Amino acid sequence: MGDRSLSKTRRLALMAVLTAIALGIFMLEAQLPSPVPIPGVKLGLANIITLTAMLILGRREAGVILLLRIVMGAMFAGSPSTLIFSAMGGVFAYLCMCLLTRFIPEERLWATSAVSAVAHNAGQLLASILVLRTPGLLVYAPVLAVSGVITGVFTGVAAKYLVRALRRLRL
Amino acid sequence: MRMMDRRTKIWILVLVVFCALCAGAFLILRGIGGDGTVAVISVDGEELDRIDLSRVKESYDIEIDTGYGRNVVHVEPGAISVTEADCPDKICVAMGRLQGSGIPIICMPHHLIIAIEGDGIDG
Numbered sequence: 122m123g124d125r126s127l128s129k130t131r132r133l134a135l136m137a138v139l140t141a142i143a144l145g146i147f148m149l150e151a152q153l154p155s156p157v158p159i160p161g162v163k164l165g166l167a168n169i170i171t172l173t174a175m176l177i178l179g180r181r182e183a184g185v186i187l188l189l190r191i192v193m194g195a196m197f198a199g200s201p202s203t204l205i206f207s208a209m210g211g212v213f214a215y216l217c218m219c220l221l222t223r224f225i226p227e228e229r230l231w232a233t234s235a236v237s238a239v240a241h242n243a244g245q246l247l248a249s250i251l252v253l254r255t256p257g258l259l260v261y262a263p264v265l266a267v268s269g270v271i272t273g274v275f276t277g278v279a280a281k282y283l284v285r286a287l288r289r290l291r292l
Numbered sequence: 293m294r295m296m297d298r299r300t301k302i303w304i305l306v307l308v309v310f311c312a313l314c315a316g317a318f319l320i321l322r323g324i325g326g327d328g329t330v331a332v333i334s335v336d337g338e339e340l341d342r343i344d345l346s347r348v349k350e351s352y353d354i355e356i357d358t359g360y361g362r363n364v365v366h367v368e369p370g371a372i373s374v375t376e377a378d379c380p381d382k383i384c385v386a387m388g389r390l391q392g393s394g395i396p397i398i399c400m401p402h403h404l405i406i407a408i409e410g411d412g413i414d415g
Contacts, residue, residue: 151380158386160398200380200401202360232303249398254337255405260321260395263314270307 127178131292136174136182143170143190144197151198161245161261162268165238165276167194172218172234172280176227177287180219187211206248213244227281234277239269327392330409331372333365335402345370345391345408360402372406374399 127135147167155163167190175183191211195204217240221233242265250258296304329346332339335358351368353375363384364376371391374384377399384399396407 155381155383155386158383158388159395160383160387160400198380200360202403203401206400229300229303232307235307249400252336253334253398253403253405255334255396255407257396257407258398258405260318263318263321264395266314267311270311274307 139170139174140186140189143167147194148198161265164272168276169280173283176284206245209248210241210245214241230281231274231277235270235273238273239266242269328409333406358402358404
């Protein structure tokens with residue numbers, strides 16, 4: 122996992138750049154009107170960066186980038202009251218990615234990404250059910266699951282090409 | 293295009309079947325709500341208001357300050373909706389009117405839920 126030949130300084134610089142890009146994408150997406158008016162349904166384009174970081178840099182680095190993006194994203198674009206929802210989603214998706222990238226080859230990154238996106242939405246829904254104490258929100262589960270599959274496949278394909286392009290650059 | 297290998301086909305099949313099951317689950321879950329008429333407005337699980345929509349004769353607005361932000365809820369005979377919100381995404385406003393059974397309106401940033409209470413489901 123990750124390319125160990127990168128020097129420490131290069132890794133750090135790449136981490137910083139990827140964090141900035143992830144945050145930028147996240148904030149840009151927050152400005153777009155939601156295509157489907159259902160809470161929790163979104164493209165999740167910033168996950169392209171989390172996946173890419175995991176393949177290029179490694180699990181730990183991807184985790185740090187994800188954490189920074191979630192916290193700063195809530196500070197800059199969202200509201201602190203939604204931090205708990207996105208954090209829970211982020212943790213679920215991250216664990217899923219860590220596990221699946223071991224078994225699923227890079228060629229099928231879209232599958233890893235789809236399952237992780239579903240895990241993200243599951244985590245987010247679980248957090249909402251716990252915080253809002255409304256089990257009835259479970260009605261949202263199937264909608265969020267399907268949306269996760271669709272957006273996940275898309276971000277996974279995008280991440281695959283980004284990883285290829287970055288490898289070709291020989292950073 | 294290259295031929296798809298077996299594992300790719302299996303993954304596609306798994307995801308398609310999963311989506312189909314979800315569609316089925318959604319239809320079933322939505323049916324459970326029944327056709328209740330009582331709208332319950334709650335913040336962080338605490339009930340703020342309970343309105344029997346079948347008894348509403350004239351439309352009116354309620355302003356709610358959840359502590360996280362402000363929402364204006366529009367109550368009309370048989371339906372309820374959020375018409376204004378000072379949250380960043382305004383998804384609750386975009387969700388439109390809720391009547392009979394249907395998926396609850398949520399304003400995530402304000403921790404606000406508006407659900408129609410059915411017979412079986414805890415809402």
